[in-house]
Amino acid sequence: MNPGKIMLVEDNPDDVALTMRALQSHNITNDVIVAQDGVQALECLFGTKDRPALEELPAVVLLDLKLPKVNGMEVLQRIRADERTRLLPVVILTSSDEERDVIDGYSLGANSYVRKPVDFVEFTKAAQQLGLYWLLMNRVPPTPRSP
Amino acid sequence: MPLRDWPIKRKLTAMLLLISGLVLLVTSAAFVTYQVVTFRQTTLKNLSTLGRVIAANSTASLAFADEADATEILSALRAEPHVVAAGLYDRDGRLFARYPLDLPGDALPAAPERDGYRFELGHVIGLEPVAEMGNPRLGTLYLKSDTKAVSRALWLSAAIGAVVTAVALLAAYVLAGLLQGWISQPILALAETARAVSTQQDYSARAPKLGEDELGALTDAFNQMLGRIEAQQYELQRYATELEQRVGERTHELEERNEELRRNAAKLLAANAELDAFAYSVSHDLRAPLRSIDGFSQVLLEDYRAQLDEAGQDSLRRVRAASQRMGTLIDDLLKLARVTRAEMRAERVDLSGMAQDIVAELQRTTPERPVECAIAPGLEARGDSRLLRVALENLLRNSWKYTGKQSHPQVEFTTVEANGDRVFVVRDNGAGFDMQYADKLFGVFQRLHSAAEFEGTGVGLATVRRIISRHGGRIWAEGAVDRGATFSFTL
Numbered sequence: 330m331n332p333g334k335i336m337l338v339e340d341n342p343d344d345v346a347l348t349m350r351a352l353q354s355h356n357i358t359n360d361v362i363v364a365q366d367g368v369q370a371l372e373c374l375f376g377t378k379d380r381p382a383l384e385e386l387p388a389v390v391l392l393d394l395k396l397p398k399v400n401g402m403e404v405l406q407r408i409r410a411d412e413r414t415r416l417l418p419v420v421i422l423t424s425s426d427e428e429r430d431v432i433d434g435y436s437l438g439a440n441s442y443v444r445k446p447v448d449f450v451e452f453t454k455a456a457q458q459l460g461l462y463w464l465l466m467n468r469v470p471p472t473p474r475s476p
Numbered sequence: 477m478p479l480r481d482w483p484i485k486r487k488l489t490a491m492l493l494l495i496s497g498l499v500l501l502v503t504s505a506a507f508v509t510y511q512v513v514t515f516r517q518t519t520l521k522n523l524s525t526l527g528r529v530i531a532a533n534s535t536a537s538l539a540f541a542d543e544a545d546a547t548e549i550l551s552a553l554r555a556e557p558h559v560v561a562a563g564l565y566d567r568d569g570r571l572f573a574r575y576p577l578d579l580p581g582d583a584l585p586a587a588p589e590r591d592g593y594r595f596e597l598g599h600v601i602g603l604e605p606v607a608e609m610g611n612p613r614l615g616t617l618y619l620k621s622d623t624k625a626v627s628r629a630l631w632l633s634a635a636i637g638a639v640v641t642a643v644a645l646l647a648a649y650v651l652a653g654l655l656q657g658w659i660s661q662p663i664l665a666l667a668e669t670a671r672a673v674s675t676q677q678d679y680s681a682r683a684p685k686l687g688e689d690e691l692g693a694l695t696d697a698f699n700q701m702l703g704r705i706e707a708q709q710y711e712l713q714r715y716a717t718e719l720e721q722r723v724g725e726r727t728h729e730l731e732e733r734n735e736e737l738r739r740n741a742a743k744l745l746a747a748n749a750e751l752d753a754f755a756y757s758v759s760h761d762l763r764a765p766l767r768s769i770d771g772f773s774q775v776l777l778e779d780y781r782a783q784l785d786e787a788g789q790d791s792l793r794r795v796r797a798a799s800q801r802m803g804t805l806i807d808d809l810l811k812l813a814r815v816t817r818a819e820m821r822a823e824r825v826d827l828s829g830m831a832q833d834i835v836a837e838l839q840r841t842t843p844e845r846p847v848e849c850a851i852a853p854g855l856e857a858r859g860d861s862r863l864l865r866v867a868l869e870n871l872l873r874n875s876w877k878y879t880g881k882q883s884h885p886q887v888e889f890t891t892v893e894a895n896g897d898r899v900f901v902v903r904d905n906g907a908g909f910d911m912q913y914a915d916k917l918f919g920v921f922q923r924l925h926s927a928a929e930f931e932g933t934g935v936g937l938a939t940v941r942r943i944i945s946r947h948g949g950r951i952w953a954e955g956a957v958d959r960g961a962t963f964s965f966t967l
Contacts, residue, residue, distance in 0.1 A: 447803030
């Protein structure tokens, strides 16, 4: 059984590298799909004229909020608005813990809100726990067949 | 127009004419009556004189039955045109002679009636006995005269009466027209002034005074009344103008103040929005590079440990510590900004309970610290519970921290009365501070101890002061080095 993939929506290459390192160092070997902004994330999930949408939805989307072009909240809104991705687990993983962002995130249907710690040791722990929880412990909703 | 609505001039004129007309009518009637009565008497007297003369002349003719002579005598009546008929009757009452000769037979009575002179059916009738002095009666003389003279006299006197009456009435009318002015003039002037005052609201008008009679007194009283009204009017006008001016000034002042308030509010809103945007941006963007610095330093420490000597590893550890400290600083600053921006909700807050919760949490996280805590029961205040919790937590955490080197650490939360105000006090017996730096305690990033001695960012007390001042309160500190610190605040 395929334990599922992680989609990481993150524009900062440093954060991408550190996140990948944190995940790999804890033997979470799943494929990680990286989207560098909101537009890429949406193209991946919903497809374009040239490229079809992902065959299989990821097990979890780790979503940064401050993104170029289309920001994280909008991506979340689009995910929740589409019948196919309505139930897709989305974890907001971002620098800020502004109350406004937390409230907006949960209001739009985020499954979790995690603030990236500055301390890399802490950050690694957080990434590990997220990976373990969402990939191994959490039961994902069935992927609806593409129409 | 009904009589009572007539103008006073016409009333007075009518009154005078009515009175004089009545007097004239009565006088004229008396005059005409007198004239008629007198003339009738004169007429009877004249006819009887004529009758006696004719009768005296006729005695001979009757005595001798001389008809021609009698007729001759009677014809002398031609000189008296009023006599329309005459007849002479003998002793037996038979008609003996007549005048005028062509008189129809039935114009005279068949036989003479009783003697005497009288008015009868528009004529004067006279019957005179004919006789010699002291001898028996020979016959009767009949005379019939018209009353034209009487009626002419009557008409004449009536005409005179009418003319006199007319002339007198005309004179009375003219005089009334001239004299009624004495009474009507002051009243009309008064009425005209009153009308002018009421229609034009001009209280400076005065009625002209035309005499010292009752109307003069009335005019005086009216004018005095107008004078008082004018004075009051002037006074009222003055008050109104003054009031209007004052209202205008106040309104202008208020408008200016409102405008200023609006500008300030707009400025504040803009500043708040800017602060908001700034804080949001800091929260997201300033921490990311720190994470990279810390993260990749750790990567170096993990992956290239073999290539790094102890000094190199120490440098990387310092880089990591510094970036983490900066992360904490940013977090604390953001907390301070949040305290400033947060909306306040006033409610009853149980400060004693809140302090107990905080202390319990501190004891749970640092069970090795034997701090003796005294929290006065029942302390309450009105304010925003979230913000007050941040303030109280900062103060108690400080006490907790700065008593760290004390062998018998004590922390107290209580209240005292000072100048009628209730003052909340957080007191400890910890490291304290030098009073000469007391004013620096509440500044941002101001610290009186090194990070090696006591860790901290120097934002906590600044946050506390901002919360207290947002509640309209005041906070101050007293202390001495190594003899503890006392933080007092009002709400």
